[in-house]
Amino acid sequence: MGAILVTGGAGFIGCHFVRQWLAEEKDDVVNLDKLTYAGNLDSLADVLEHPRHHFVHGDIGDSRLVSRLLAEYQVRAIVNLAAETHVDRSIDGPAEFVQTNVVGTFRLLEAAYQYWRSLPPDRQAEFRFLHVSTDEVYGALGPTGRFTEKTPYAPRSPYAASKAGGDHFVRAYFHTFGLPVLVTHCTNNYGPYQFPEKLIPLMTLNALEGKRLPVYGDGLQVRDWIHVEDHCRALRMVLAGGRPGQTYNIGAQCERTNLEVVRSICALVDELRPDLPHRPCESLITFVTDRPGHDRRYAIDPTKIQDELGWKPTIDFPTGLRRTVQWYLENIQWVERVTSGKYRRQRLGLRQS
DSSP states (O other): OOEEEEETTTSHHHHHHHHHHHHHOOSEEEEEEOOOTTOOGGGGTTTTTOTTEEEEEOOTTOHHHHHHHHHHTTEEEEEEOOOOOOHHHHHHOHHHHIIIIIIIHHHHHHHHHHHHHTSOHHHHHHOEEEEEEEGGGGOOOOSSOOBOTTSOOOOOSHHHHHHHHHHHHHHHHHHHHOOOEEEEEEOEEESTTOOTTSHHHHHHHHHHHTOOEEEETTSOOEEEEEEHHHHHHHHHHHHHHOOTTOEEEEOOOOEEEHHHHHHHHHHHHHHHOTTOTTOSGGGGEEEEOOOTTOOOBOOBOOHHHHHHHOOOOOSOHHHHHHHHHHHHHHOHHHHHHHTSSSOOSOOOOOOOO
8 A cells, every 4th residue: 555755744734644644544654854943753742653653854855865765665645744934934044945945845856756757557646746835825915805726926925935936846747747746725724733933822822921922013914724634634635636737725714814813812811821910911912013025915715625625624713723722821841842942932034134
């Protein structure tokens, strides 16, 4: 039957995908992760010793390593979740984003192509390369409309530009070389195990500690939210039934302004931790200088994946947000371990040079 290779499997979305796959699928998982600041084995503690989970510390840009893993485990599919993902960090240091999201993706593709060429015809037909991307490659929306799979690319941050570059290489390997690829674009993910630089964990943890809650600009930027478990289910359905060469947009049609999300977090922290001395938490909200080039609105039209593959989200935002906030409040040890490096929830994205 072979195995699947998941890159970036110790990251936020990756750890959920690996855990869900092991619980509900039959194939082994080869989990390749570089273990940068956002990838942490603590996020996989409950499955690290699972007999079908094979963790490998390494880089998608290491072609020799990737080629060895593909052959050794007779991999039938690659799910590429390895990426630098934080917009603010891409403003401070774009080069790492180009290296991982463009060059790394290219090298992974080339290793996959050479391996795929060596397979017999029946296994070539079965093989898939699933590349997980973002809605940010489409740019920004006005007050109406949603991104579809036909929306032209218009990336506006170094992060989005680097993901767009990787996407183009993936499609080129399909059209030029015939490698059976799939591309997905997803909205903002949330849930447990997300590195605390992202909005929901950052605000939850700052509220817990009585620190200010920095809201960029007027806080009225709109994002479309999806629970990470729903996203992982969608990825599995695309991998199983998606048509090679096709793109699938994944979204839960759950638009919220950043300020709405922060206020909802405040209300949950007040309810779940009534003992905190700095209640109400909303008093900690502080409006700060906006991020350079901050896109105003994103929203995904998921009609294609719903119609073709029958996927629908199962976790509504109020339920998912409550579970997420509660998880962070109850897992401070995890937070302390993953933030034991340089990141201390300071403001990022203010490049000085």
